[in-house]
Amino acid sequence: MTDTAREEILGRINQALGRRGGGEYVSSVSGTVPAGAPAAGPPAAGAPAEAPHAQPGAPAAGGGTVDQSADYLRTGTHEGEDLIEVLIDRLEDYKANVHRVSGDPAETIAGLLESGSKIVVPRGLDDSWLNAFTGDVSVDAPGQELSVPELDTQAAVVTASAVAIAQTGTIVLDGSPECGRRAITLVPDHHVCVVRVEDVVDIVPEGIARLTPSAALTFISGPSATSDIELKRVEGVHGPRTLDVIILGSAP
Structure with missing residues (x-):
């Protein structure tokens, strides 16, 4: 220098x-x-x-x-279908699987889960989203929290989301009843996350403005991965190995 x-x-x-x-x-x-x-x-x-x-x-x-x-910039420039396309591009770049659904997501969710498997969901998840699923559903709720060993037996977790930030390809969970507590999205190896189009924003300041600072926020940018071991990418070390994102609804 x-x-x-x-x-x-x-x-x-x-x-x-x-x-x-x-x-x-x-x-x-x-x-x-x-x-x-x-x-x-x-x-x-x-x-x-x-x-x-x-x-x-x-x-x-x-x-x-x-x-x-x-x-600093507080409002992004993308909107409508362009905004959704940016989000999809970033999510796929992070190795997430993206699915577009304009109506009922039940069939799509069931198709992503193994028939007859065990899954966990937060207490506030829309029940209709699981109508087509034929496996065993455990509901994680206050006073009825699943232990870590119990969560480890679950094949997948299905949640909603609070916000999705297009420019960074980041999905934010806020610990609300439909997102659940952090543990249920970190222990199972497969996370199916539903993102409503009205919850998609362009840039980080827009996303932060929608969140409650005191909430237990979890920021997800693709499936869990690390390159700490001999600089080789290893997935599933700190969380789900597979992330399926369902973008629900049509862009305005």
Whole structure:
């Protein structure tokens, strides 16, 4: 790394922390050191933990400027069928299996599950979605939670979803009655997840805006996979080996 690059990186860090390259705090108003400003280091007892922020466009130590503004893109540009196509493209890129259903998904769900197998569902899942399934259904509910060994005997889990983010190919579960608690979607080897078209958004800020921050959120981008072992992709280590996504409804 060259000295110039190093200075620029350190300058950006210092600007983000609200202080000069030498450790002095920068005023958010004039760019000068405010009277009585503390020297670099831990704040005194009772002092605010957060330093003042530098103005957007503040000069960096290595030249140029640092944009400190929080004005980021909050609304995507895709809509309608284009939005759904982006989601499908990202999901398939992550090795998920995608199925389009405009009406009742019961037959599609049954076709994805092994006949006579054991599955688990959250207590709030639409019962009609399982009308065509002939196997054994266990309902996971408060006070009736399946243990990990019991979940390990389930061939699959079927859930709904809270939000799907097209640009990142991410499905979000929020622990609601139709999504269920996190354990039921991590232990079984097969996850069938229903995504309603009205719950598809384009970019992450749109998705976050729809979620409750205090909820137990699970972000899913394709089936579980890791490349930690000799840099070889191994699926099913941290969750389901197979992810089937049913996109339910027609794009407006």
